[in-house]
Amino acid sequence: MSAAPVKLLLVDDHEANLVALSTLLAQDGVDVLQAGSGREALELLLDQDVALAIIDVHMPIMDGFELAELMRGSQRTQHVPIIFLTGESQDNRHRFRGYQAGAVDFLYKPIEPDVLRSKTAIFLDLYRQREELARQRDQFLTLAEEKARLLRERDEADRRLRDSESRFRMLADSAPVIIWMNGLEGLEFVNQACLEFLGVERVEDVNGLSWTDVVHPDDQAQAAETYRRAVSGHERFEASFRCRRRDGVYRWMRTVGMPTLSPAGGLLGYLGASFDLTESKEAEERLQRWSVDLERAVNQKTDELLRSQTHLRALAAELNLTEQRERKRLAAELHDYLAQLLVVVRMKLRQAIPLLPGDRTTDLLQDADHALTQSLDYTRCLVAELTPPTLKEFGFLESLTWLAAQMQRHGLPVVMQPAMPAVALPEDQAVLMFQSVRELLFNVLKHAKAQQATVGVALTEQGCVEVVVSDDGCGFASSPPDHSESGSSRFGLFSIRERMAAMGGELLIESQPGRGTTATIRAPYRQAPVESVEPSPEPVTDLPDAMSGKREMPPALSAEASELIGILLVDDHAMVRQGLRSMLDEYDDVAVIGEASNGKEAVESVGQLRPSVVVMDINMPQVNGIDATIEIKSRHPEIAVIGLSVQNNHETREAMLRAGATTLISKEAAVDELYLAIRQALAGEKAGSAMPADR
Numbered sequence: 001m002s003a004a005p006v007k008l009l010l011v012d013d014h015e016a017n018l019v020a021l022s023t024l025l026a027q028d029g030v031d032v033l034q035a036g037s038g039r040e041a042l043e044l045l046l047d048q049d050v051a052l053a054i055i056d057v058h059m060p061i062m063d064g065f066e067l068a069e070l071m072r073g074s075q076r077t078q079h080v081p082i083i084f085l086t087g088e089s090q091d092n093r094h095r096f097r098g099y100q101a102g103a104v105d106f107l108y109k110p111i112e113p114d115v116l117r118s119k120t121a122i123f124l125d126l127y128r129q130r131e132e133l134a135r136q137r138d139q140f141l142t143l144a145e146e147k148a149r150l151l152r153e154r155d156e157a158d159r160r161l162r163d164s165e166s167r168f169r170m171l172a173d174s175a176p177v178i179i180w181m182n183g184l185e186g187l188e189f190v191n192q193a194c195l196e197f198l199g200v201e202r203v204e205d206v207n208g209l210s211w212t213d214v215v216h217p218d219d220q221a222q223a224a225e226t227y228r229r230a231v232s233g234h235e236r237f238e239a240s241f242r243c244r245r246r247d248g249v250y251r252w253m254r255t256v257g258m259p260t261l262s263p264a265g266g267l268l269g270y271l272g273a274s275f276d277l278t279e280s281k282e283a284e285e286r287l288q289r290w291s292v293d294l295e296r297a298v299n300q301k302t303d304e305l306l307r308s309q310t311h312l313r314a315l316a317a318e319l320n321l322t323e324q325r326e327r328k329r330l331a332a333e334l335h336d337y338l339a340q341l342l343v344v345v346r347m348k349l350r351q352a353i354p355l356l357p358g359d360r361t362t363d364l365l366q367d368a369d370h371a372l373t374q375s376l377d378y379t380r381c382l383v384a385e386l387t388p389p390t391l392k393e394f395g396f397l398e399s400l401t402w403l404a405a406q407m408q409r410h411g412l413p414v415v416m417q418p419a420m421p422a423v424a425l426p427e428d429q430a431v432l433m434f435q436s437v438r439e440l441l442f443n444v445l446k447h448a449k450a451q452q453a454t455v456g457v458a459l460t461e462q463g464c465v466e467v468v469v470s471d472d473g474c475g476f477a478s479s480p481p482d483h484s485e486s487g488s489s490r491f492g493l494f495s496i497r498e499r500m501a502a503m504g505g506e507l508l509i510e511s512q513p514g515r516g517t518t519a520t521i522r523a524p525y526r527q528a529p530v531e532s533v534e535p536s537p538e539p540v541t542d543l544p545d546a547m548s549g550k551r552e553m554p555p556a557l558s559a560e561a562s563e564l565i566g567i568l569l570v571d572d573h574a575m576v577r578q579g580l581r582s583m584l585d586e587y588d589d590v591a592v593i594g595e596a597s598n599g600k601e602a603v604e605s606v607g608q609l610r611p612s613v614v615v616m617d618i619n620m621p622q623v624n625g626i627d628a629t630i631e632i633k634s635r636h637p638e639i640a641v642i643g644l645s646v647q648n649n650h651e652t653r654e655a656m657l658r659a660g661a662t663t664l665i666s667k668e669a670a671v672d673e674l675y676l677a678i679r680q681a682l683a684g685e686k687a688g689s690a691m692p693a694d695r
Contacts, residue, residue: 005030005031006029006030006031006051006124006128007030007031007032007048007049008025008030008031008032008033008050008051008052008053008054008120008124009033009034009035009041009050009052009053009054009080010022010025010032010033010034010035010054011036011038011040011041011053011054011055011056011059011064011067012036012055012056012085013036013037015036017056018034018036021054022034024113024116024117025054025120030124033050037059037060037061037062038061038062038063038067038070039061039062041055042070045076045077045080046076049076050077050080051081051123051126051127052080052082052120052124052127053080053082054082054085054116055067055068055082055083055084055085056084056086057084057085057086057088057094058086058087064084064098065097065098065101068082068084068098068101068102068103069101069102071102072101072102078102081104081123081126082101082102082103082104083103083105083107083116083119083120083123084098084105084107085108085111086106086107086108086109087109089108090108105119107119115326122322125315126312126315129308129312129315132308133305133308136301137305139301140301140302140305143294143297143298143301144298146294147291147294150287150290150294151291153287154287157280157283157284157287161280176193177191177193177273177274178190178191178193178194178253178273178274179273180257180271180272180274181271181272182257182269182270182272183268183269184267184268184269188269196246197243197245198214198245198246199245199246199247212224214243215241215243215244216241216242216244216250219242220241222239222241223239223241226239227239227257230259230270231259231267234261234265234267235259236256236257236258236259237256237258237259237270237272238254238255238256238257239254239255240252240254240277241253243274251276251278252280252281253274253275253276253277254274254277255272255273255274256272256273256274257270257271258272314502338379340573340576340646341575342372342375342376342379342668343376343576343579343646343667343668343670344578345372346369346372346373346376346668346671347579347580347583347670347671349368349369373668376646379646395423395424395425396423396424396433396434396457397422399430399434400416400434400457400467401416401651402651403434403438403441404416404455407441407445407453410445411445412441412445412452412453413451414441414452414453414454414455415452415453416454416455416456417454417455417456417457421458421459423457423459423465424527425465425525425526425527426526426527429526432502432503433467433521433523435499436467436496436500436507436521437467437469437521440469440521441455441469443493444469444471444473444517447473448471448475448516448517449473449474450472450473450474451472451473452471453470453471454468454471455467455468460522463524464505464522464524464525465523465524465525466520466521466522467520467522468519469518469520469521470516470517470518471516471517472516473516473517474513474514474516475511475513475514475515475516476511476513476517493507500521500522503524504524505521505523506521506522507519507521507522508520508522564589564590564591565589565591565612565613565678566591566609566610566611566612566613567584567590567592567611567612567615567678568592568594568595568596568602568605568611568613568614568615569592569595569596569615570595570596570597570598570599570601570602570605570614570615570616570620570625570628571595571615571617571620571644572597572598572617572619572621573617574597576617576667577597580615580670580674581595583671583674584674584675590675593609593611594609594611597620598620598621598622598623599616599620599622599623599624599627599628600622600623600628602614602616602623602628602632603628603631603632603635606635606636607635610636610639611639612639612640613641613642613681613682614629614639614640614642615644615678616628616629616641616642616643616644616661617644618643618644618645618652618664619645619646625643625645625656626655626659629641629643629659629660629661630659630660632660633659633660640662640678640684641659641660641662642661642663642664642665642674642677642678642681643656643661643663643665644664644667644674645667646666646667646668662680662681662684663677663680663681665677
């Protein structure tokens with residue numbers, strides 16, 4: 001039986017947008033519903049169950065936010081995922097309002113088709129999984145009811161059997177059962193039913209038979225032993241065994257005998273009855289087989305439900321990782337392209353300002369320079385919001401320190417516990433742990449009314465990494481209090497718990513009203529692989545002419561090498577290297593003798609060119625600037641290294657200085673500060689050296 005198609009709702013007041021989105025998202029098994037307004041969408045939702053709603057923000061009469069709030073207010077549509085689309089510029093206010101309205105995502109036009117398809121496919125798959133779980137639950141309930149019915153039938157059959165036995169004993173003469181009587185000399189009496197069973201006509205003919213002759217050979221020993229034990233103890237005799245009927249068919253017979261005693265207590269014989277149990281035995285065996293089959297089916301469905309739960313948990317973890325990878329990709333795009341281009345433009349502009357006459361021209365260029373500075377600051381904020389640079393560059397612990405500083409700006413002081421162990425987590429585990437800690441801190445900020453929060457990291461004896469987030473807020477009892485945002489808080493804790501379970505860990509919550517809350521996330525510790533710089537080859541005298549990303553010092557400069565400061569420029573962006581070169585070419589005592597596009601090339605070039613100063617970018621492929629600086633200073637301590645970065649934050653600066661660099665300057669400030677930093681670096685390396693300032 002084929003599954004019913006999943007329904008997808010598109011809401012946009014422009015028909016062309018609806019047609020484009022329908023064409024983009026059309027696929028087998030998906031019905032695309034279209035609505036040109038919020039009212040039309042609500043009418044569709046009255047009798048249609050949809051897996052996902054993609055809503056345009058700006059619509060007449062009722063905008064997308066109002067439609068989302070109405071959907072969240074209805075029990076039928078309150079759990080429908082919503083993706084907002086907007087053609088306006090990116091605005092955090094709109095984005096926050098969208099998330100407050102219940103959106104799961106907020107996309108800006110023009111839409112990336114693959115991104116929208118991917119996000120849509122994830123929510124459609126989640127909807128199908130929920131529907132499948134509901135169907136399996138109904139099957140499970142049906143099987144449980146069937147089992148209960150069969151058990152009731154079996155109990156009823158047992159009850160009828162007991163009633164039959166009682167009636168047979170009381171109405172021996174009239175009931176169609178075998179009635180027999182044994183005396184001290186042997187068989188004394190059998191009723192007509194016994195004669196018919198054995199196929200004889202007279203009681204005298206029965207006296208010539210041994211009762212063991214009609215018992216099944218496999219049951220003879222057990223029946224005889226049961227009878228002898230009853231006789232020796234003058235006890236009631238009861239046994240079930242197979243007896244051969246006159247037609248040769250063995251039937252299960254239940255035989256019950258009561259001892260007949262003399263007034264002195266001596267045994268006179270046994271009075272008993274035997275009746276056919278074959279049908280009851282067969283019914284009992286059938287019930288047993290059905291019970292086994294039903295139990296097997298229930299266990300199978302239970303295993304399937306557990307596998308589905310594990311699969312859903314893995315999908316949720318993968319969804320989180322996908323979101324973080326997309327954030328990381330966008331941050332890399334902003335940092336590696338937009339920010340670098342803005343830096344180059346600002347370099348050129350700063351070089352051009354002193355060369356152009358006229359106060360009006362200078363003022364305009366300075367205004368443009370100010371605008372570029374604001375653009376760079378905004379770009380840095382976007383990069384940090386998408387993914388903290390410290391998580392990739394410095395690891396999990398440094399990223400928590402950065403997060404504590406960010407929460408301070410939001411109004412929540414966060415104290416990092418001292419003496420935390422060195423923890424190097426793989427990127428996927430670090431991302432999920434960091435995201436969980438961030439959500440816990442935002443829960444504290446929103447709901448706890450706390451004055452302060454504390455974050456601590458530890459390694460347990462069981463080989464787990466443990467992060468404890470505690471606060472001095474209002475706390476709660478068994479569950480978060482009922483208020484306007486308690487639902488989102490419970491969902492956040494649920495998502496963190498599922499995230500930890502996907503990694504083989506757990507989330508523990510301890511809280512009391514008025515005594516704050518302590519949340520502990522724990523996961524198996526998987527140490528990240530340590531990357532090291534490969535040893536560079538021995539210095540060679542002849543360099544290849546087409547070395548990627550590097551240029552040799554011109555012959556004219558080689559002749560004056562003893563009088564010039566040799567500079568090696570290291571940056572993975574050719575335009576930035578070109579801008580730095582053109583800026584340094586203005587100084588008579590400085591010569592750029594080579595370039596490198598990554599840290600590995602930088603280590604090799606230093607061994608070959610032996611520059612006086614290395615201007616080192618931090619974020620580069622293969623080997624970053626920090627690791628390259630450590631390698632260069634370990635081999636050539638006399639060479640000065642000046643760090644260069646778009647993200648000139650405290651963590652980056654401290655890491656670069658620990659690696660051996662003399663200083664760290666931002667790229668946009670290189671025009672004003674780089675030459676001075678070079679002279680100061682040489683002055684620090686060579687005390688008392690002259691510092692010409694010719695330009």
